[in-house]
Amino acid sequence: xxxxxxxxxxxxxxxxxxxxxxxxxxxxxxxxxxxxxxxxxxxxxxxxxxxxxxxxxxxxxxxxxxxxxxxxxxxxxxxxxxxxxxxxxxxxxxxxxxxxxxxxxxxxxxxxxxxxxxxxxxxxxxxxxxxxxxxxxxxxxxxxxxxxxxxxxxxxxxxxxxxxxxxxxxxxxxxxxxxxxxxxxxxxxxxxxxxxxxxxxxxxxxxxxxxxxxxxxxxxxxxxxxxxxxxxxxxxxxxxxxxxxxxxxxxxxxxxxxxxxxxxxxxxxxxxxxxxxxxxxxxxxxxxxxxxxxxxxxxxxxxxxxxxxxxxxxxxxxxxxxxxxxxxxxxxxxxxxxxxxxxxxxxxxxxxxxxxxxxxxxxxxx
Numbered sequence: 603x604x605x606x607x608x609x610x611x612x613x614x615x616x617x618x619x620x621x622x623x624x625x626x627x628x629x630x631x632x633x634x635x636x637x638x639x640x641x642x643x644x645x646x647x648x649x650x651x652x653x654x655x656x657x658x659x660x661x662x663x664x665x666x667x668x669x670x671x672x673x674x675x676x677x678x679x680x681x682x683x684x685x686x687x688x689x690x691x692x693x694x695x696x697x698x699x700x701x702x703x704x705x706x707x708x709x710x711x712x713x714x715x716x717x718x719x720x721x722x723x724x725x726x727x728x729x730x731x732x733x734x735x736x737x738x739x740x741x742x743x744x745x746x747x748x749x750x751x752x753x754x755x756x757x758x759x760x761x762x763x764x765x766x767x768x769x770x771x772x773x774x775x776x777x778x779x780x781x782x783x784x785x786x787x788x789x790x791x792x793x794x795x796x797x798x799x800x801x802x803x804x805x806x807x808x809x810x811x812x813x814x815x816x817x818x819x820x821x822x823x824x825x826x827x828x829x830x831x832x833x834x835x836x837x838x839x840x841x842x843x844x845x846x847x848x849x850x851x852x853x854x855x856x857x858x859x860x861x862x863x864x865x866x867x868x869x870x871x872x873x874x875x876x877x878x879x880x881x882x883x884x885x886x887x888x889x890x891x892x893x894x895x896x897x898x899x900x901x902x903x904x905x906x907x908x909x910x911x912x913x914x915x916x917x918x919x920x921x922x923x924x925x926x927x928x929x930x931x932x933x934x935x936x937x938x939x940x941x942x943x944x945x946x947x948x949x950x951x952x953x954x955x956x957x958x959x960x961x962x963x964x965x966x967x968x
Contacts, residue, residue, distance in 0.1 A: 638721070641747065645719040650937050651873040652950060653909030659716065662881055666821070667791040669717065669724040669881065670778065672771040673710070674799035676729060679703040679762035679827065681800070685855050687872055687940060694947070695940040697855070702800050702827040705853065707758030709798070709825070712876055714754040717743035725778075729771055730764030732757055768803035772811040779818050792819040794881030800827035802836055809840045812848075821881050822848040829856040849888055851878055858942050860891035867956035868903070869948045871939040897960055901925075907950060908932055922961050926953055 646656055684705030690696055710726065717724035720743065727739040736757055742750040772795075779786075779793050786792060795815070802808070815822065824837050829852055837850050851857055854875045861870040870890070878887055884906070886899055895903060897919050905912040911932050918925035930953050938947040 638719075638747075642719040642721075645715065649873065651939075652907055652936050654905065654907045654912070655873055655877060655909075657909060658877055658882055658884075658906060659880060660720065662877070662883075663716075663720040663722040665791065665883065666794045666881055667723070667786060667789070668778075668782065669713075669722065669794040669796065670775045671710070671713070671724065671726045671796045671798065672768065672775060673706070673726060673728045674766055674768070674801070674827065675703065675732060675760070675762040675764070676766045676801070676804075677763050678766075678800055679706070681828070683828065685853060685942075687854070687942065697942055697945060703758075703762045706798055706825075706827050709876070709879060710754055710758055711751075713880060714742045714751060716880060718747050718750050726754065726757070727771060727774070728757065729767050730762075732760035734760060736760055765804040766799065766801055767805040768797065768799060768808055769806035769811040772797070772808065773814070776811075776814045776818070779815070779820050783818050786819045792821055792883075794821050794823065796823045796825055796879060796881070798825040798827060800830075801833055809843050812840065812844055812846065816844060816846050820847070821883050822846055823879060823881060824848065824850045825879055826850065826852050826856075829853060847883065849878060851875070855942050857891060862943060864892065864894050865890055865900075865903075867952045867959060868907075869939055869941050869950050869952070871941060871950075873939065874907070894959070900956075900960060904929065904951060908936065911935070918960065922957075926957060929953060929956075 646659075649656070679702045682699065682701050684700040684702040686698055686700045686705050686708055687695055688698055713724065714726065716722065723741065723743045725739060725741055731738050734756070736753070740750075740753050740757070742754065744750075775795050779795070782793070803811075812822070824841075826834060826837060828834075834850075834852065841848050841850050852860065854870075854872055857875055858870040861868065868890070886895070886903055886906070889895060889899065890903075901915060901918060905915060912929075914928075915932075916924040916928055929951065933949055933951055933953065936950055939950055940946075941948040
């Protein structure tokens with residue numbers, strides 16, 4: 603990996619300096635490179651997702667030079683209204699209650715593994731010192747795979763405590779991005795800033811802190827760790843105030859409910875939700891929880907999820923019957939995915955629901 607793409611440690615004001623303890627990545631021996639490639643392939647294959655989503659993860663890893671996670675580990679994250687998707691002994695899945703921190707911990711491990719195996723430099727920064735010798739900021743995607751994953755596991759085993767100094771953390775992340783802005787623009791790249799929190803900042807106005815990002819090459823994801831209406835409204839109002847590429851995400855269950863209102867034919871499951879957390883700048887994913895997709899957008903969404911096998915999917919506006927027949931054959935080859943709403947494994951796309959929502963919306967061909 604080109605060492606010019608490795609982010610330098612920022613000099614933060616009022617926030618701990620984030621140090622990148624990284625091994626030399628300027629020259630990777632062939633055998634080590636081969637081992638990394640094999641480990642990456644094995645990991646991605648184990649995620650059991652459609653080829654299209656996998657391609658989106660890999661594309662995003664290349665599109666963004668750096669990811670920074672600002673992680674709320676304040677005392678309120680111990681609240682027990684979280685939800686986790688866990689694998690059962692029989693290989694199936696189940697949804698169970700947890701603390702907000704436990705739920706977020708699953709997400710952190712998922713993204714740490716992605717960063718590590720895809721060699722996508724990612725910095726995880728918690729708001730409060732986790733104690734136990736665990737650093738407040740750590741890197742994944744730049745060093746030894748197992749060492750990085752072990753550090754994230756230690757972090758998720760720590761106990762949340764303290765307040766919510768989000769503004770200081772955002773200013774620190776902003777400084778890092780400012781240092782790299784010129785190089786990012788030259789290379790046509792951006793950074794992803796993920797803010798994972800269950801509340802409002804205790805150290806100032808978040809909208810002011812975020813405003814400094816408006817002119818920078820950055821994609822911002824706010825990953826809410828609660829479905830409290832006041833908190834959701836707080837972050838949505840910030841989104842409305844700023845001219846910023848910003849995606850506000852509820853937890854999986856909450857986001858799935860919203861998507862079901864507009865796209866009941868799509869099973870909004872964990873891999874799709876994690877992709878949006880990972881940073882996916884295609885605006886069509888943002889539309890899922892906002893409105894019904896147009897027929898053209900629907901066809902494109904199917905292609906993005908399914909992958910190359912849907913490249914020649916017939917235009918449903920011209921021939922719905924052919925479109926549905928072709929799609930049904932493609933779906934049969936895909937693995938099923940866990941639907942948090944029903945608690946069961948389902949097809950990624952429900953053709954019957956798709957038909958009810960869209961058939962009749964096509965062109966009037968004379």
